[in-house]
Amino acid sequence: MSLSVGVIGVGRWGRNHVRVLSSLKDLVDRLVIVDADAERAKNTANMFKADTYYVSLEDFLKNEKELDAAVVAVPTVYHFKVASRILEYTNVIVEKPLAATLEEGYSLLEKAEKQGRKLAVGHIERFNPIVEATYSLVKGKDILSIDAKRLGPGPATNYTLNLGVAHDLLVHDIDVSNMFMENLPTGVFSYKFHKEDFPYEVEIAAFYSYPDGKFASLIASWRTAPSYKHRSLTIRTEDKVLRVDYILRRIIVDKGVEQIPRDGLETSVFSENSYIEISYLQEEPLKAELRNFLEAVKNNKKPKVDGLIGYVALKCIVKALEASEKGQIVKIDWNDIQRFL
Secondary structure (H helix, E strand, O other): OOEEEEEEOOOHHHHHHHHHHHHOOOOEEEEEEEOOOHHHHHHHHHHOOOOEEEOOHHHHHHHOOOOOEEEEOOOHHHHHHHHHHHOOOOEEEEEOOOOOOHHHHHHHHHHHHHHOOOEEEEOHHHHOHHHHHHHHHHOOOOOOEEEEEEEOOOOOOOOOOOOOHHHHHHHHHHHHHHHHHOOOOOEEEEEEEOOOOOOOOOEEEEEEEEHHHEEEEEEEEOOOOOOOOEEEEEEEOOOOEEEEEOOOOEEEEEOOEEEEEEOOEEEEEEOOOEEEEOOOOOOOHHHHHHHHHHHHHHHOOOOOOEHHHHHHHHHHHHHHHHHHHHOOOEEOOOHHHHHHO
């Protein structure tokens, strides 16, 4: 069974969704586009040979009665409005973050449950081969701490529809941290930086505490040159440190210096680092993400990154922003999600 799929919003990232979906011939037999910009919708539909396009969400829903799934790739401030409407008709994968506010995110969880729909969130790093390879190296190990930096490039001048850097970038790394820790943070302290000409934070440094004395130190920033981009992850266990470069797709496994007693003295023995490079020929993360979601819809299974995972990441960044406003540690409780577990 192939599926009928719609993409709502074909800006920079939504266009990528259309490109990838048009290549998934084994899963998609009808591809429909929705965008308020008629010229952009038409051009994207023509370029990727979509079946048709609409400039109105209502026209789309009225005419596409047999829709199996939809991708919501509109700006963050519209995630709730659009996803909530579409969940009344079909299954949805919404780009990260799940929504702009906790109230909106929780409402989407409730609606998906009530309507019996699949709700997934586009936390694409979970499908990144470099993340998957790193996870396989530390699986079963006791991770003590995580450090991540996600720097630049910033949004177009005065573009505020995706909110600040916490919603746009930090949300990736807290989700990755939760994945590696296999647990949820219990508290957060953070500091954020604002520019006079932008209403939201352009840099945030957040320190999350996890059970058993573990922690994650995460920095997300747009305080960079327009052409600068950095994505890194460092994971520390008792016997090694893994340093990950997302852009170069390289993992360095640092086993440090071993102290060996000899003749009553300790001698330092340097362990040789291991270097692992992940080929760019592997399936791109967006394709793996969409394939996972569509197969979940087709086979009535749970998607890898469901709405609950998206809500957890959203709550983590909202609490980090709250902590920076209060200038103190903010506790994070998870009583609200128990009904969805």
